[in-house]
Amino acid sequence: MSVLGFTDIIQGALTQYAQVSQQIGGDVAQHSQQVLQAFKAQLQFLELASQSSKPANPNDLMIFLKPTSDIIAAIQDFREKHRTSTFFNHLSAISESIPALGWVAVSPAPAPYVKEMNDAGQFYTNRVLKDWKEKDKRHVDWVKAWVQTLTELQAFVKQHHTTGLVWSGKTAPSAGVPPPPPSCPLPPPPMDNFGPPGPDSADVRSALFAEINQGANITSNLKKVTSDMQTHKNPGLKQGGAAPYRGPGSNAGSGGQPDKPPVFAQDGKKWRIEYQTRNHNLVVENAEMNNVVYLYKCTECTITIRGKINSVVIDACKKTAIIMDSVVAAVEFINCQSVQMQIFGKVPTISIDKTDGCQVYLSQDSLDVEVVTSKSSEMNILIPTSGGDYIEQPIPEQFKTTITPNKTLKTIVVENKG
Template sequence: MSFSAFNDILQGPFAQYLQYSRKIGGDVAQHSQLVERAFHTQLQFLQIASQSAKPANQNDLMNLLKPTSDSIMAIQEFREKNRTSPFFNHLSAVSESIPALGWVTVSPAPAPYVKEMNDAGQFYTNRVLKDWKEKDKTHVEWVKALIQILTELQAFVKQHHTTGLVWSGKGAAPRGGVPPPPPGAPAPPPPMNLSASADPGVDRSALFAQLNQGAEVTSHLKKVTPDMQTHKNPALKNPSAVSVKGSGSTNNAFGSQPDKPPKFAREGKKWVIEFQKGNHQLVVEDAEMNNVVYLYKCVDSTVIVKGKINSIVVDACKKTAVVCDYLVATIEFINCQSVQMQVFGKVPTISIDKTDGCQIYLSQESLDVEIVSSKSSEMNVLIPKGNGDYTEIPIPEQFKTTIRPNKTLHTVVIENKG
């Protein structure tokens, strides 16, 4: 029943989405091929779940989820590589909502998670409607189809997998990965971790799927011991002593210089975290109230800051998330792309400068925060409703300035009516 119901989505609104994507053409059509690959990969995963027991080994489960994870990352990478595309809002709408396929890792209530991802994409679907509703109705139908896909996916999950992914419990637990879908879509880049806790206390307000555990997210992470800190182990300051995976250059938006060795060190009152790539196990512990955490050129990483500290600076980072308990002063984002933060306690000020893409998850205690932004775009504040859900509000990017009779300037926000 579950497998058949998911297939109905593919043959209904999803088929319409593909049809309109091909009609629009260009980057939208190419992007839709990656999306098609992701949904068919999940269909195959559901078929396996409907025929077997849940793997007892976490590694076996992650091997089964890896193709879906790969597909999601490929979709988001395509958006990042085509930021100058005339259809960038289309690409962003899909990229922001496609993590909805990660519902298979969420428990005990995955349906609200799908809704959150649907809501996350609507900031960009509104932009598509504003730009194209008077020019080409095909784009309006494209938006309707995309939203309908996620709406029906939420209903599907709520009906067939109310408390989490249902395994048949019959047959041997699978150990291999999901067979690859038919050729046609480009090969995906390295996988994104979509693992999530199955504990009843899951907090789906977290930044990435691996943050679904809320404040418990640090329970499985490795503590940074003194021998891993350069101020207590001078030998680590020698670049040759540090093993770096991969080679080459980072994204052009972050300079063309070669990769440098990753760094995690406490230097007096300053915690320095630099050149981390794909590292989601960075934890700052035992920090003092006058300490500062400084992140520089980190990519696809997550930093957990425990306790009360003075401030955090995120400089030239990409796809990086920061989770903190309590800030005395401020958190600053400078020259970043696609960054996110979540605070569980208090943060007085948030500063965003020359940053494209910033998601801010606030706590009830931080609703009096001051947010200062300049030369930035795609900024959203997510305010807790009190029931585990969030209300997403975009930070204005456009302003209108007029000259008063006394020859002073008067500036007001131009609201997005789309």
């Protein structure tokens, strides 16, 4: 019944997701092939579990999970290699939530873990809806199909594997023999072949499920960097002893030097400013209303944008400041540390996601701005006064939620009394 239930997910919501992905095309279509392959690998593993007893050796379990962990790593690697893609939010939504397939290593409550991964991708699915719902309904259908896939996966796990993966057989499987093919037929993929993971993702693949037998603690292994690994929060990590954590794709050179040459280029309507270090003379001249500025992995830099621009994205930057005239759509901070922005004209929306330390200097014309924050800390809005000074206001980071008599949730801001 477990195998049949999982096959229903593949033939239902997942197939719908794959079909809409092919209609959208491009990177979304290619990414969906890898997602199909990940679910196929998990189906083969569930087939094995339905015929075997749990391996006594945890290393054997890792061998059986390797096909799934390999393709999860390839899915996330694909996102990292396509950061300039038009569909980057689509790729991010999948990459942030695909670790839901790691529920097989979680106990005693794997179903909530699936929901947690589904929620992790919601930030990006909301962006997809915001950017595309008025342009192309297929993207709305794409979001619905993917969210439905993970919702059905959560229900499946809750029904068939409530307290953890159930091994139904009596004979332990041999680690030297690959899992048997599933007895239930898979629907044909929308495209001919599944793309194999790239060779440079080998380190990511080998590390992804390296501690697969930690039970519920697997959640920490599927996140990129925890607070105790961040040197800006733990200065002691810089002073001998343990070396700071370096995740996949982090700068390998000493002194935080970028591992790629700096980029400052205009590619059509997009300005790309990447891997710049200690450069305070970066200026985007004569920006136009249909232009987009994308900053990636800049450290200790100052960027000035002259002219009215459509939007600005600051991604994985540290100790970097950006100064702008006016923005038509939004300014977005993602995975940043110690960043600042100043706007002289208008900006309708500022988005701050997974960022520690963000100072926002507003103008009189931008006081109607909407600020959306998620998983961020140390954020301050500086509001101008008539005398030319600024009033600094912190953005709340702590909330209290209670249950009302009507069985709904009420959430309020918890003020820091200092």
